[in-house]
Amino acid sequence: MPPEKRWTMRSLRRLAAVLQTVIIGGLPFLKVHGESALRFDVSTLRLHVFGCTLWMQEFFLVLLVLIFFTLLALFVTLVFGRVWCGWLCPQTVLSDFTSFMDRLRGRGPVFTATAYLATFLLSAVVATSLIGYFVSPYEFLPALFRGGTGADTRGCWIVVTLGIFLNYAFLRHKWCATACPYAKLQSVLFDKSTLIIEMDPGRAAECIDCEKCEKVCPTGVSIRRGMDAACINCAECIDACSGVMGRFNRKGLIRYAFGAGGEGKVLRQNFFAMGSLVLLFFGLFLYFVLARTGVDVTVLPHAMGPRLTREGKIINAYVLAVKNMRDHPVELEVTVEKFDDSLVQSLTAPVRLEAEKADKVPLFVRVEKRTGMQGSRRITITLEDVPGKIRIVKEANFVIPDEL
Numbered sequence: 001m002p003p004e005k006r007w008t009m010r011s012l013r014r015l016a017a018v019l020q021t022v023i024i025g026g027l028p029f030l031k032v033h034g035e036s037a038l039r040f041d042v043s044t045l046r047l048h049v050f051g052c053t054l055w056m057q058e059f060f061l062v063l064l065v066l067i068f069f070t071l072l073a074l075f076v077t078l079v080f081g082r083v084w085c086g087w088l089c090p091q092t093v094l095s096d097f098t099s100f101m102d103r104l105r106g107r108g109p110v111f112t113a114t115a116y117l118a119t120f121l122l123s124a125v126v127a128t129s130l131i132g133y134f135v136s137p138y139e140f141l142p143a144l145f146r147g148g149t150g151a152d153t154r155g156c157w158i159v160v161t162l163g164i165f166l167n168y169a170f171l172r173h174k175w176c177a178t179a180c181p182y183a184k185l186q187s188v189l190f191d192k193s194t195l196i197i198e199m200d201p202g203r204a205a206e207c208i209d210c211e212k213c214e215k216v217c218p219t220g221v222s223i224r225r226g227m228d229a230a231c232i233n234c235a236e237c238i239d240a241c242s243g244v245m246g247r248f249n250r251k252g253l254i255r256y257a258f259g260a261g262g263e264g265k266v267l268r269q270n271f272f273a274m275g276s277l278v279l280l281f282f283g284l285f286l287y288f289v290l291a292r293t294g295v296d297v298t299v300l301p302h303a304m305g306p307r308l309t310r311e312g313k314i315i316n317a318y319v320l321a322v323k324n325m326r327d328h329p330v331e332l333e334v335t336v337e338k339f340d341d342s343l344v345q346s347l348t349a350p351v352r353l354e355a356e357k358a359d360k361v362p363l364f365v366r367v368e369k370r371t372g373m374q375g376s377r378r379i380t381i382t383l384e385d386v387p388g389k390i391r392i393v394k395e396a397n398f399v400i401p402d403e404l
């Protein structure tokens with residue numbers, strides 16, 4: 001019978017790496033509603049996210065997303081340990097893709113030069129994809145080939161390419177074991193139940209000291225001696241030991257385990273505390289995205305100060321700075337809520353704005369002066385579109401002048 005084919009950790013890791021590379025490398029090229037699926041456009045200072053465009057005024061949403069992803073990373077680390085490092089971190093993925101460097105270097109000048117050249121070309125491709133997160137790749141690439149890119153963009157591309165090349169040509173996995181700040185932070189986040197890679201303590205006596213697990217380790221860890229901060233959870237040692245022990249029809253001695261000796265609990269207090277925080281920020285983000293009107297309004301003071309007319313009417317003037325961040329025109333009616341039982345008249349035409357345009361519209365609020373009226377009031381200004389999908393409520397100060 002032919003030997004049963006099975007997925008090794010390495011093949012699963014390769015699959016995850018390819019998927020991740022296609023997604024990360026392809027997002028700026030994928031178009032949704034005519035824009036990159038994900039790009040912070042530096043020329044317009046707008047963030048395009050899967051067909052939705054966020055303007056600078058809405059960057060608190062980006063902040064919420066960043067907090068959400070930070071908490072998610074902490075949660076994943078708490079539960080699954082350094083799974084990010086071994087399976088998804090671009091440093092590991094691209095070090096694996098350029099593993100030919102380790103094999104070809106030292107085999108003579110031709111092989112060495114080929115390895116460096118291939119790494120350099122790969123670095124240029126990665127840099128192009130990264131630049132695509134800030135400049136449209138459909139504009140940047142043709143301009144690059146024509147030699148017509150701006151000096152800033154070209155300079156960034158060259159610097160990023162060189163940085164990536166130096167990293168993958170010389171630093172490689174040494175970065176993970178020595179300099180990576182996230183790696184240092186992770187050990188603080190571990191608890192007694194975090195997923196780790198360990199040698200099964202109950203079967204240590206079966207080890208035949210072949211040292212295969214140490215030879216394949218990219219960060220030079222001896223997992224047999226216990227957990228090591230330099231271990232990136234790449235699972236190469238699991239495959240190596242499985243191969244060795246498989247010859248004796250035994251399971252490998254190295255494994256993934258929740259907590260030392262597999263005695264940890266996945267559903268524990270820390271899991272629920274951190275998980276709740278992640279859900280809270282995700283919920284906040286969803287709430288603000290769904291409540292987003294796509295129209296920004298700021299009430300500014302008008303050059304004309306508050307005044308009392310001979311007919312006993314108080315007039316306050318304002319400027320409405322309105323920005324339409326939607327991809328279609330809007331028309332908004334402006335109303336002002338009455339106060340002190342006085343008849344309040346808002347004198348302004350409906351605000352009409354084309355897609356992605358901004359305008360400033362004067363608003364005059366006229367109120368009949370009554371006895372005892374003095375000081376100032378807060379007034380409520382409402383801007384609403386006719387279908388009733390947009391409703392923006394703003395407050396402003398209404399000043400009551402003493403004398404004519």
Ligand code: SF4
Pocket residue numbers: 197213216217218219220221222223230231232233234235236237238
């Ligand atoms: S000890 Fe094993 S899992 Fe950890 S880095 Fe080395 S080979 Fe990878």
Ligand code: SF4
Pocket residue numbers: 199206207208209210211212213214224240241244253254
């Ligand atoms: S590969 Fe397995 S058997 Fe060989 S030294 Fe490592 S733990 Fe022992």
